[in-house]
Amino acid sequence: xxxxxxxxxxxxxxxxxxxxxxxxLLWLWMxxxxxxxDASVLPQPWALWAPFAEAVGSGALxxxxxxxxxxxxxxxxxxxxxxxxFGFLMGRFPSVDRWLDxxxxxxxxxxxxVLIVLCYLWIGLNEIAAITAVVLNKIPNVATILREGAxxxxxxxxxxxxxxxxxxxxxxxxxxxxxxxxxxAAAARAGIAVxxxxxxxxxxxxxxxGIGFQIHFYFQxxxxxMVLVYALSFIGVMLLVEALILQPAESRARRWRxx
Amino acid sequence: MIxxxxxxKAFGEEEVLRDIRFEMDVGETVAILGPSGIGKSTLLxxxxxxxxxxxxxxxxxxxxxxxxxxxxxxxxxxxxxxxTLVHPDLGTQAALSALERTGIVDKAGLFxxxxxxxxxxxxxxxxxxxxxxxxLVMDEPYVSLDPxxxxxxxxxxxxLIAETGPAVILVTHSEAEAHRLARRRLRLAxxxxxxxxEFAAGSASASWEGHHDRA
Numbered sequence: 001x002x003x004x005x006x007x008x009x010x011x012x013x014x015x016x017x018x019x020x021x022x023x024x025l026l027w028l029w030m031x032x033x034x035x036x037x038d039a040s041v042l043p044q045p046w047a048l049w050a051p052f053a054e055a056v057g058s059g060a061l062x063x064x065x066x067x068x069x070x071x072x073x074x075x076x077x078x079x080x081x082x083x084x085x086f087g088f089l090m091g092r093f094p095s096v097d098r099w100l101d102x103x104x105x106x107x108x109x110x111x112x113x114v115l116i117v118l119c120y121l122w123i124g125l126n127e128i129a130a131i132t133a134v135v136l137n138k139i140p141n142v143a144t145i146l147r148e149g150a151x152x153x154x155x156x157x158x159x160x161x162x163x164x165x166x167x168x169x170x171x172x173x174x175x176x177x178x179x180x181x182x183x184x185a186a187a188a189r190a191g192i193a194v195x196x197x198x199x200x201x202x203x204x205x206x207x208x209x210g211i212g213f214q215i216h217f218y219f220q221x222x223x224x225x226m227v228l229v230y231a232l233s234f235i236g237v238m239l240l241v242e243a244l245i246l247q248p249a250e251s252r253a254r255r256w257r258x259x
Numbered sequence: 260m261i262x263x264x265x266x267x268k269a270f271g272e273e274e275v276l277r278d279i280r281f282e283m284d285v286g287e288t289v290a291i292l293g294p295s296g297i298g299k300s301t302l303l304x305x306x307x308x309x310x311x312x313x314x315x316x317x318x319x320x321x322x323x324x325x326x327x328x329x330x331x332x333x334x335x336x337x338x339x340x341x342x343t344l345v346h347p348d349l350g351t352q353a354a355l356s357a358l359e360r361t362g363i364v365d366k367a368g369l370f371x372x373x374x375x376x377x378x379x380x381x382x383x384x385x386x387x388x389x390x391x392x393x394x395l396v397m398d399e400p401y402v403s404l405d406p407x408x409x410x411x412x413x414x415x416x417x418x419l420i421a422e423t424g425p426a427v428i429l430v431t432h433s434e435a436e437a438h439r440l441a442r443r444r445l446r447l448a449x450x451x452x453x454x455x456x457e458f459a460a461g462s463a464s465a466s467w468e469g470h471h472d473r474a
Contacts, residue, residue, distance in 0.1 A: 156331045159309045163325040164345045164390070174344050178335040256335040256370045 043225045052229045060214070061233060068210040068234060071127075071199045075134035076192060082135070083142025083191075084184065090143065091150020100143075107140040112198050120206045130202045137198050142187045149183030181253040189246055196238055260284060261394060261426050262318040265305055267451075268298070274451040275301055276313070281445060281454070285320070285393055288420065288427040290437035293447035299430040300328070300398055302447070306428060307396045320393035324386070324425075326400040330379040332371040338382055339367040346390045357389040358382075361415065377408040384412070388419045395425045401436065413439065 029045055036042045055061035090097040090104075116133040123129035153176065161171045177184075203212025211234045218226040261283045268276040275298045283289050293299050304310040306317060307325050332341050342354035349357075358364040361381040363374070371379055380400065387395055400416070401409040413436060420427055420440070431437050437444050448455045 156327060156329065157333070159304070159307075160325070160327065160331045160345075162309055163307050163323055163396075164386075165323075166345060167347070170344060170347065174333060174336060178333070253335075256372065 048229050051225050064210050064214050072196050074131050075195050079135045079138035083139040084146050087143035087146025088150045091147040104140050112137045116202050125206045133202055134198045138191055138195055145183050145187040149180045153179050185250040265315040267314040277451040277453050279454045283426050285426045286424045288441040290429045290441035290444045297447045298452040303396050303398050303430055322393045324392035324395050326383050326387050326397040328399050330383040334371050338369055342386055342389050357385045361385040388423055391423050392425045395427045397429045399430055
Protein backbone atom coordinates (compact mmCIF):
# COMPACT_ATOMS: atom_id res chain seq x y z
CA UNK A 1 0.00 0.00 0.00
CA UNK A 2 2.74 2.41 1.09
CA UNK A 3 4.90 1.30 -1.81
CA UNK A 4 2.17 1.96 -4.38
CA UNK A 5 1.51 5.43 -2.88
CA UNK A 6 5.21 6.32 -3.04
CA UNK A 7 5.40 5.05 -6.63
CA UNK A 8 2.34 7.10 -7.56
CA UNK A 9 3.83 10.26 -6.04
CA UNK A 10 7.12 9.63 -7.82
CA UNK A 11 5.39 9.15 -11.15
CA UNK A 12 3.42 12.37 -10.68
CA UNK A 13 6.68 14.31 -10.55
CA UNK A 14 6.83 15.67 -14.08
CA UNK A 15 10.62 16.01 -14.36
CA UNK A 16 11.17 12.44 -13.23
CA UNK A 17 8.51 11.18 -15.63
CA UNK A 18 10.23 13.03 -18.49
CA UNK A 19 13.58 11.49 -17.63
CA UNK A 20 12.05 8.01 -17.33
CA UNK A 21 10.21 8.46 -20.62
CA UNK A 22 13.39 9.52 -22.45
CA UNK A 23 15.27 6.65 -20.78
CA UNK A 24 12.67 4.25 -22.14
CA LEU A 25 13.13 5.64 -25.64
CA LEU A 26 16.89 5.24 -25.31
CA TRP A 27 16.43 1.66 -24.12
CA LEU A 28 14.23 0.91 -27.17
CA TRP A 29 16.95 2.34 -29.45
CA MET A 30 19.60 0.20 -27.76
CA UNK A 31 17.41 -2.91 -28.03
CA UNK A 32 16.70 -2.23 -31.72
CA UNK A 33 20.42 -1.69 -32.39
CA UNK A 34 21.20 -4.94 -30.59
CA UNK A 35 18.60 -6.82 -32.62
CA UNK A 36 19.77 -5.25 -35.89
CA UNK A 37 23.35 -6.12 -35.05
CA ASP A 38 24.62 -3.90 -37.87
CA ALA A 39 26.14 -0.53 -36.92
CA SER A 40 25.84 0.73 -40.50
CA VAL A 41 22.03 0.39 -40.25
CA LEU A 42 21.47 1.45 -36.62
CA PRO A 43 24.47 2.15 -34.39
CA GLN A 44 24.28 2.08 -30.59
CA PRO A 45 23.79 5.53 -28.99
CA TRP A 46 27.33 5.61 -27.59
CA ALA A 47 28.75 4.87 -31.05
CA LEU A 48 27.65 8.37 -32.13
CA TRP A 49 30.03 10.09 -29.74
CA ALA A 50 33.14 9.77 -31.94
CA PRO A 51 31.53 11.10 -35.17
CA PHE A 52 29.84 13.85 -33.09
CA ALA A 53 33.17 14.95 -31.59
CA GLU A 54 34.77 14.90 -35.02
CA ALA A 55 31.95 16.97 -36.57
CA VAL A 56 32.19 19.52 -33.76
CA GLY A 57 35.98 19.59 -33.88
CA SER A 58 36.09 20.21 -37.63
CA GLY A 59 33.63 23.10 -37.23
CA ALA A 60 31.22 21.51 -39.73
CA LEU A 61 28.46 20.79 -37.20
CA UNK A 62 28.41 24.30 -35.63
CA UNK A 63 28.45 25.91 -39.10
CA UNK A 64 25.58 23.86 -40.55
CA UNK A 65 23.65 24.06 -37.27
CA UNK A 66 24.04 27.84 -37.34
CA UNK A 67 22.87 28.06 -40.96
CA UNK A 68 19.74 26.01 -40.24
CA UNK A 69 19.01 27.96 -37.08
CA UNK A 70 19.40 31.21 -39.00
CA UNK A 71 16.92 30.02 -41.64
CA UNK A 72 14.49 28.92 -38.92
CA UNK A 73 14.62 32.40 -37.35
CA UNK A 74 14.31 34.15 -40.75
CA UNK A 75 11.23 32.07 -41.57
CA UNK A 76 9.70 32.04 -38.08
CA UNK A 77 9.55 35.81 -37.56
CA UNK A 78 7.71 36.79 -40.79
CA UNK A 79 5.50 33.67 -40.70
CA UNK A 80 4.36 34.53 -37.17
CA UNK A 81 3.92 38.24 -37.92
CA UNK A 82 1.97 37.79 -41.18
CA UNK A 83 -0.02 34.81 -39.86
CA UNK A 84 -0.99 36.75 -36.73
CA UNK A 85 -2.23 39.75 -38.71
CA PHE A 86 -4.26 37.61 -41.12
CA GLY A 87 -5.61 35.39 -38.33
CA PHE A 88 -6.61 38.38 -36.21
CA LEU A 89 -8.37 40.13 -39.10
CA MET A 90 -10.19 36.92 -40.06
CA GLY A 91 -11.28 36.35 -36.48
CA ARG A 92 -12.52 39.90 -35.95
CA PHE A 93 -14.11 40.66 -39.33
CA PRO A 94 -16.45 38.00 -40.76
CA SER A 95 -16.29 39.61 -44.24
CA VAL A 96 -12.49 39.21 -44.31
CA ASP A 97 -12.92 35.62 -43.09
CA ARG A 98 -15.42 34.86 -45.86
CA TRP A 99 -12.93 36.08 -48.46
CA LEU A 100 -9.79 34.50 -47.06
CA ASP A 101 -11.12 31.23 -45.64
CA UNK A 102 -11.07 29.41 -49.03
CA UNK A 103 -7.45 30.53 -49.52
CA UNK A 104 -6.64 29.19 -46.07
CA UNK A 105 -8.16 25.80 -46.92
CA UNK A 106 -6.17 25.66 -50.17
CA UNK A 107 -2.84 26.54 -48.53
CA UNK A 108 -3.45 24.27 -45.52
CA UNK A 109 -3.94 21.35 -47.87
CA UNK A 110 -1.09 22.20 -50.22
CA UNK A 111 1.79 19.80 -49.47
CA UNK A 112 4.89 21.55 -48.15
CA UNK A 113 6.97 19.84 -50.82
CA VAL A 114 4.88 21.36 -53.63
CA LEU A 115 5.38 24.89 -52.29
CA ILE A 116 9.10 24.29 -51.85
CA VAL A 117 9.54 22.98 -55.40
CA LEU A 118 7.42 25.79 -56.86
CA CYS A 119 9.39 28.45 -54.97
CA TYR A 120 12.68 27.00 -56.22
CA LEU A 121 11.30 26.85 -59.78
CA TRP A 122 9.85 30.37 -59.74
CA ILE A 123 12.43 32.24 -57.65
CA GLY A 124 15.53 30.13 -58.21
CA LEU A 125 17.77 27.99 -56.00
CA ASN A 126 18.58 30.76 -53.55
CA GLU A 127 18.07 31.83 -49.96
CA ILE A 128 14.99 33.98 -50.71
CA ALA A 129 13.21 31.03 -52.32
CA ALA A 130 14.09 28.80 -49.37
CA ILE A 131 12.80 31.25 -46.75
CA THR A 132 9.71 32.15 -48.82
CA ALA A 133 8.81 28.48 -49.14
CA VAL A 134 8.99 27.95 -45.39
CA VAL A 135 7.08 31.16 -44.60
CA LEU A 136 4.30 30.29 -47.06
CA ASN A 137 4.03 26.84 -45.53
CA LYS A 138 3.68 28.17 -42.01
CA ILE A 139 1.44 31.26 -42.41
CA PRO A 140 -1.83 29.26 -42.78
CA ASN A 141 -1.23 27.35 -39.53
CA VAL A 142 -0.50 30.52 -37.56
CA ALA A 143 -3.51 32.28 -39.11
CA THR A 144 -5.81 29.38 -38.22
CA ILE A 145 -4.75 29.37 -34.56
CA LEU A 146 -4.88 33.19 -34.22
CA ARG A 147 -8.30 33.32 -35.90
CA GLU A 148 -9.65 31.18 -33.07
CA GLY A 149 -7.94 33.48 -30.58
CA ALA A 150 -9.46 36.59 -32.13
CA UNK A 151 -12.90 34.96 -32.14
CA UNK A 152 -12.55 34.15 -28.45
CA UNK A 153 -11.82 37.77 -27.40
CA UNK A 154 -14.06 38.73 -24.49
CA UNK A 155 -16.63 41.30 -25.72
CA UNK A 156 -17.20 42.65 -22.20
CA UNK A 157 -13.52 43.62 -21.93
CA UNK A 158 -13.76 45.37 -25.31
CA UNK A 159 -16.83 47.22 -24.04
CA UNK A 160 -14.98 48.23 -20.88
CA UNK A 161 -12.01 49.51 -22.90
CA UNK A 162 -14.39 51.43 -25.16
CA UNK A 163 -16.36 53.06 -22.34
CA UNK A 164 -13.21 54.12 -20.51
CA UNK A 165 -11.70 55.29 -23.81
CA UNK A 166 -8.48 53.39 -23.40
CA UNK A 167 -5.88 54.45 -25.94
CA UNK A 168 -5.49 52.09 -28.92
CA UNK A 169 -1.97 51.02 -27.97
CA UNK A 170 -2.93 50.43 -24.33
CA UNK A 171 -5.97 48.48 -25.48
CA UNK A 172 -3.81 46.32 -27.74
CA UNK A 173 -1.16 45.72 -25.10
CA UNK A 174 -3.26 45.27 -21.98
CA UNK A 175 -6.64 44.04 -23.24
CA UNK A 176 -6.14 42.23 -26.56
CA UNK A 177 -2.63 40.74 -26.43
CA UNK A 178 -3.01 39.02 -23.02
CA UNK A 179 -6.10 37.26 -24.37
CA UNK A 180 -4.25 36.23 -27.52
CA UNK A 181 -1.10 35.17 -25.62
CA UNK A 182 -2.05 31.48 -25.20
CA UNK A 183 -2.89 31.28 -28.90
CA UNK A 184 0.34 33.05 -29.91
CA ALA A 185 2.30 30.66 -27.64
CA ALA A 186 0.55 27.64 -29.18
CA ALA A 187 1.21 28.96 -32.70
CA ALA A 188 4.86 29.67 -31.83
CA ARG A 189 5.49 26.23 -30.33
CA ALA A 190 3.72 24.40 -33.13
CA GLY A 191 5.37 26.79 -35.60
CA ILE A 192 8.93 26.28 -34.50
CA ALA A 193 8.46 22.49 -34.55
CA VAL A 194 7.05 22.52 -38.08
CA UNK A 195 9.33 25.22 -39.47
CA UNK A 196 12.59 23.47 -38.68
CA UNK A 197 11.34 20.29 -40.31
CA UNK A 198 10.38 22.20 -43.46
CA UNK A 199 13.71 24.05 -43.39
CA UNK A 200 15.46 20.67 -43.44
CA UNK A 201 13.48 19.62 -46.53
CA UNK A 202 14.27 22.97 -48.19
CA UNK A 203 17.97 22.46 -47.47
CA UNK A 204 17.79 18.84 -48.57
CA UNK A 205 16.37 19.85 -51.93
CA UNK A 206 18.21 22.98 -52.85
CA UNK A 207 20.77 24.47 -50.47
CA UNK A 208 24.49 23.86 -50.00
CA UNK A 209 24.54 24.38 -46.25
CA GLY A 210 22.49 23.47 -43.18
CA ILE A 211 21.49 20.28 -41.39
CA GLY A 212 19.20 19.26 -44.27
CA PHE A 213 22.09 19.56 -46.76
CA GLN A 214 24.37 17.50 -44.51
CA ILE A 215 21.71 14.82 -44.03
CA HIS A 216 21.34 14.68 -47.83
CA PHE A 217 25.14 14.37 -48.17
CA TYR A 218 25.45 11.54 -45.62
CA PHE A 219 22.33 9.86 -47.03
CA GLN A 220 24.19 9.53 -50.33
CA UNK A 221 27.12 7.97 -48.41
CA UNK A 222 24.73 5.65 -46.48
CA UNK A 223 26.30 7.00 -43.27
CA UNK A 224 23.50 6.47 -40.73
CA UNK A 225 25.68 7.55 -37.80
CA MET A 226 26.32 11.03 -39.26
CA VAL A 227 22.67 11.41 -40.28
CA LEU A 228 21.74 10.70 -36.65
CA VAL A 229 24.48 13.01 -35.31
CA TYR A 230 23.18 15.99 -37.33
CA ALA A 231 19.50 15.24 -36.71
CA LEU A 232 19.93 14.70 -32.96
CA SER A 233 22.13 17.78 -32.60
CA PHE A 234 19.43 19.96 -34.07
CA ILE A 235 16.71 18.27 -31.99
CA GLY A 236 18.87 19.11 -28.96
CA VAL A 237 19.10 22.76 -29.99
CA MET A 238 15.34 22.98 -30.54
CA LEU A 239 14.68 21.38 -27.14
CA LEU A 240 16.94 24.04 -25.62
CA VAL A 241 15.01 26.79 -27.46
CA GLU A 242 11.78 25.29 -26.14
CA ALA A 243 13.07 25.02 -22.57
CA LEU A 244 14.98 28.31 -22.37
CA ILE A 245 12.81 30.65 -24.45
CA LEU A 246 9.33 29.35 -25.26
CA GLN A 247 8.38 27.70 -21.96
CA PRO A 248 9.60 30.58 -19.72
CA ALA A 249 7.79 33.10 -21.97
CA GLU A 250 4.60 31.05 -21.75
CA SER A 251 4.83 30.67 -17.97
CA ARG A 252 5.35 34.42 -17.63
CA ALA A 253 2.25 35.11 -19.72
CA ARG A 254 0.26 32.65 -17.58
CA ARG A 255 1.57 33.92 -14.23
CA TRP A 256 -1.76 35.54 -13.34
CA ARG A 257 -3.61 32.24 -13.76
CA UNK A 258 -1.49 30.42 -11.20
CA UNK A 259 -1.13 33.29 -8.70
CA MET B 260 -27.27 68.19 -19.67
CA ILE B 261 -27.62 64.55 -20.76
CA UNK B 262 -30.27 63.87 -23.39
CA UNK B 263 -31.44 60.40 -24.30
CA UNK B 264 -33.59 60.07 -27.41
CA UNK B 265 -33.76 56.48 -28.64
CA UNK B 266 -36.39 56.28 -31.36
CA UNK B 267 -35.69 52.69 -32.36
CA LYS B 268 -33.22 49.93 -31.61
CA ALA B 269 -33.45 46.57 -33.36
CA PHE B 270 -31.37 43.43 -33.65
CA GLY B 271 -32.03 42.35 -37.22
CA GLU B 272 -35.79 42.19 -37.64
CA GLU B 273 -36.46 42.18 -33.92
CA GLU B 274 -37.25 45.61 -32.55
CA VAL B 275 -36.10 45.85 -28.93
CA LEU B 276 -36.51 49.49 -27.89
CA ARG B 277 -38.80 52.26 -29.11
CA ASP B 278 -39.33 55.89 -28.17
CA ILE B 279 -37.31 56.24 -25.02
CA ARG B 280 -36.67 59.85 -24.18
CA PHE B 281 -35.49 61.57 -21.04
CA GLU B 282 -33.09 64.24 -19.90
CA MET B 283 -31.03 64.53 -16.78
CA ASP B 284 -28.60 66.93 -15.17
CA VAL B 285 -25.13 66.24 -13.82
CA GLY B 286 -25.54 65.19 -10.19
CA GLU B 287 -28.89 63.55 -10.82
CA THR B 288 -29.49 59.80 -10.43
CA VAL B 289 -32.03 57.95 -12.55
CA ALA B 290 -32.97 54.31 -12.01
CA ILE B 291 -34.27 52.21 -14.88
CA LEU B 292 -36.50 49.31 -13.85
CA GLY B 293 -38.16 46.52 -15.77
CA PRO B 294 -38.37 42.75 -16.08
CA SER B 295 -35.45 40.60 -17.24
CA GLY B 296 -34.82 40.60 -20.97
CA ILE B 297 -36.82 43.79 -21.57
CA GLY B 298 -33.80 45.66 -22.96
CA LYS B 299 -32.45 47.59 -19.97
CA SER B 300 -28.86 46.54 -20.57
CA THR B 301 -29.26 47.24 -24.29
CA LEU B 302 -30.39 50.76 -23.43
CA LEU B 303 -27.37 51.21 -21.15
CA UNK B 304 -25.03 50.09 -23.93
CA UNK B 305 -26.53 52.76 -26.20
CA UNK B 306 -26.20 55.40 -23.48
CA UNK B 307 -22.58 54.41 -22.73
CA UNK B 308 -21.70 54.57 -26.43
CA UNK B 309 -20.76 50.88 -26.68
CA UNK B 310 -23.41 50.23 -29.34
CA UNK B 311 -23.79 53.06 -31.85
CA UNK B 312 -26.28 51.23 -34.10
CA UNK B 313 -29.68 52.74 -33.32
CA UNK B 314 -32.09 55.39 -34.55
CA UNK B 315 -32.02 58.44 -32.35
CA UNK B 316 -29.59 60.74 -30.62
CA UNK B 317 -27.82 60.69 -27.30
CA UNK B 318 -26.05 63.72 -25.88
CA UNK B 319 -23.57 62.59 -23.29
CA UNK B 320 -20.58 64.18 -21.54
CA UNK B 321 -16.97 63.39 -22.38
CA UNK B 322 -16.07 61.50 -19.21
CA UNK B 323 -18.12 58.35 -18.81
CA UNK B 324 -17.66 55.39 -16.51
CA UNK B 325 -19.55 52.14 -16.34
CA UNK B 326 -20.04 49.48 -13.71
CA UNK B 327 -21.02 46.26 -15.44
CA UNK B 328 -23.08 43.29 -14.17
CA UNK B 329 -19.81 41.42 -13.79
CA UNK B 330 -16.72 43.26 -12.50
CA UNK B 331 -15.03 43.09 -15.99
CA UNK B 332 -11.45 43.54 -14.79
CA UNK B 333 -8.13 42.86 -16.48
CA UNK B 334 -7.31 39.53 -14.76
CA UNK B 335 -3.69 39.56 -16.02
CA UNK B 336 -2.88 42.94 -14.45
CA UNK B 337 -2.57 43.74 -10.75
CA UNK B 338 -5.34 45.47 -8.81
CA UNK B 339 -3.60 48.86 -8.89
CA UNK B 340 -2.75 48.46 -12.59
CA UNK B 341 -6.45 47.94 -13.26
CA UNK B 342 -6.81 51.60 -12.30
CA THR B 343 -3.62 53.10 -13.71
CA LEU B 344 -3.90 51.39 -17.11
CA VAL B 345 -7.54 52.37 -17.57
CA HIS B 346 -6.88 55.91 -16.26
CA PRO B 347 -3.30 56.64 -17.43
CA ASP B 348 -3.42 60.20 -16.04
CA LEU B 349 -4.25 58.96 -12.56
CA GLY B 350 -0.81 58.13 -11.15
CA THR B 351 -0.04 55.35 -8.70
CA GLN B 352 -0.61 57.44 -5.56
CA ALA B 353 -4.06 58.56 -6.65
CA ALA B 354 -4.88 54.98 -7.65
CA LEU B 355 -3.87 53.77 -4.20
CA SER B 356 -6.06 56.47 -2.65
CA ALA B 357 -8.99 55.26 -4.75
CA LEU B 358 -8.34 51.71 -3.54
CA GLU B 359 -8.12 52.93 0.02
CA ARG B 360 -11.46 54.69 -0.36
CA THR B 361 -13.05 51.41 -1.48
CA GLY B 362 -11.32 49.38 1.24
CA ILE B 363 -8.99 47.21 -0.84
CA VAL B 364 -5.69 49.11 -0.74
CA ASP B 365 -4.04 46.11 0.95
CA LYS B 366 -4.84 44.09 -2.18
CA ALA B 367 -3.12 46.54 -4.56
CA GLY B 368 -0.41 44.11 -5.64
CA LEU B 369 -2.64 41.07 -6.13
CA PHE B 370 -4.29 39.88 -9.33
CA UNK B 371 -8.10 40.29 -9.53
CA UNK B 372 -8.51 36.49 -9.52
CA UNK B 373 -7.10 36.47 -5.99
CA UNK B 374 -9.93 38.71 -4.73
CA UNK B 375 -13.40 37.68 -3.56
CA UNK B 376 -16.37 38.70 -5.72
CA UNK B 377 -17.18 41.50 -3.27
CA UNK B 378 -13.62 42.81 -3.48
CA UNK B 379 -13.68 42.60 -7.28
CA UNK B 380 -16.83 44.69 -7.29
CA UNK B 381 -15.16 47.22 -5.00
CA UNK B 382 -12.33 47.39 -7.52
CA UNK B 383 -14.85 47.94 -10.32
CA UNK B 384 -16.36 50.79 -8.27
CA UNK B 385 -12.90 52.26 -7.59
CA UNK B 386 -12.17 52.16 -11.34
CA UNK B 387 -15.46 53.86 -12.14
CA UNK B 388 -15.06 56.71 -9.66
CA UNK B 389 -11.28 57.16 -9.99
CA UNK B 390 -11.69 59.00 -13.30
CA UNK B 391 -14.22 61.41 -11.72
CA UNK B 392 -16.82 60.73 -14.42
CA UNK B 393 -19.53 63.20 -15.41
CA UNK B 394 -21.82 60.29 -16.28
CA LEU B 395 -21.78 56.95 -14.48
CA VAL B 396 -23.72 54.05 -15.96
CA MET B 397 -24.42 51.11 -13.63
CA ASP B 398 -25.83 47.82 -14.89
CA GLU B 399 -27.18 45.83 -11.92
CA PRO B 400 -23.96 46.37 -9.98
CA TYR B 401 -24.96 44.39 -6.88
CA VAL B 402 -26.34 41.31 -8.56
CA SER B 403 -25.25 37.93 -7.07
CA LEU B 404 -23.88 39.50 -3.88
CA ASP B 405 -25.06 38.33 -0.46
CA PRO B 406 -27.35 40.83 1.36
CA UNK B 407 -24.63 42.07 3.76
CA UNK B 408 -22.07 42.71 1.00
CA UNK B 409 -24.74 44.23 -1.22
CA UNK B 410 -25.70 46.63 1.58
CA UNK B 411 -22.03 47.60 2.10
CA UNK B 412 -21.61 48.20 -1.62
CA UNK B 413 -24.79 50.24 -1.76
CA UNK B 414 -23.60 52.45 1.10
CA UNK B 415 -20.19 52.85 -0.54
CA UNK B 416 -21.78 53.76 -3.87
CA UNK B 417 -23.99 56.34 -2.16
CA UNK B 418 -20.97 57.91 -0.49
CA LEU B 419 -18.89 57.96 -3.67
CA ILE B 420 -21.73 59.51 -5.67
CA ALA B 421 -22.09 62.19 -3.00
CA GLU B 422 -18.32 62.88 -3.13
CA THR B 423 -17.87 63.02 -6.90
CA GLY B 424 -21.32 64.16 -8.04
CA PRO B 425 -21.74 62.51 -11.46
CA ALA B 426 -25.02 61.95 -13.25
CA VAL B 427 -25.89 58.31 -12.61
CA ILE B 428 -28.05 55.96 -14.64
CA LEU B 429 -28.69 52.76 -12.73
CA VAL B 430 -30.33 49.62 -14.06
CA THR B 431 -31.70 47.40 -11.32
CA HIS B 432 -34.37 44.83 -10.49
CA SER B 433 -34.53 46.03 -6.93
CA GLU B 434 -37.11 48.66 -6.08
CA ALA B 435 -35.28 49.18 -2.78
CA GLU B 436 -31.97 49.95 -4.54
CA ALA B 437 -33.72 52.26 -6.98
CA HIS B 438 -35.57 53.99 -4.19
CA ARG B 439 -32.41 54.48 -2.15
CA LEU B 440 -30.07 55.72 -4.88
CA ALA B 441 -32.28 57.45 -7.42
CA ARG B 442 -34.44 60.54 -7.32
CA ARG B 443 -36.20 59.44 -10.51
CA ARG B 444 -37.27 55.99 -11.61
CA LEU B 445 -38.09 54.99 -15.16
CA ARG B 446 -39.82 51.77 -16.05
CA LEU B 447 -39.50 49.86 -19.32
CA ALA B 448 -42.30 47.58 -20.49
CA UNK B 449 -43.82 46.14 -23.65
CA UNK B 450 -42.39 44.65 -26.79
CA UNK B 451 -40.59 46.55 -28.16
CA UNK B 452 -39.81 48.06 -24.78
CA UNK B 453 -40.77 51.63 -24.24
CA UNK B 454 -40.73 53.95 -21.28
CA UNK B 455 -44.12 53.73 -19.68
CA UNK B 456 -43.89 55.71 -16.47
CA GLU B 457 -41.60 58.00 -14.61
CA PHE B 458 -41.82 58.23 -10.84
CA ALA B 459 -40.10 60.64 -8.52
CA ALA B 460 -38.58 58.92 -5.52
CA GLY B 461 -40.80 59.08 -2.48
CA SER B 462 -43.95 59.42 -4.55
CA ALA B 463 -46.67 56.75 -4.60
CA SER B 464 -45.92 54.29 -7.38
CA ALA B 465 -49.14 55.17 -9.19
CA SER B 466 -48.38 58.86 -9.52
CA TRP B 467 -47.78 59.63 -13.16
CA GLU B 468 -45.22 62.33 -13.84
CA GLY B 469 -45.20 62.27 -17.55
CA HIS B 470 -44.06 60.19 -20.44
CA HIS B 471 -40.70 61.83 -20.94
CA ASP B 472 -38.86 65.13 -20.92
CA ARG B 473 -39.11 66.52 -17.49
CA ALA B 474 -37.89 69.92 -18.73
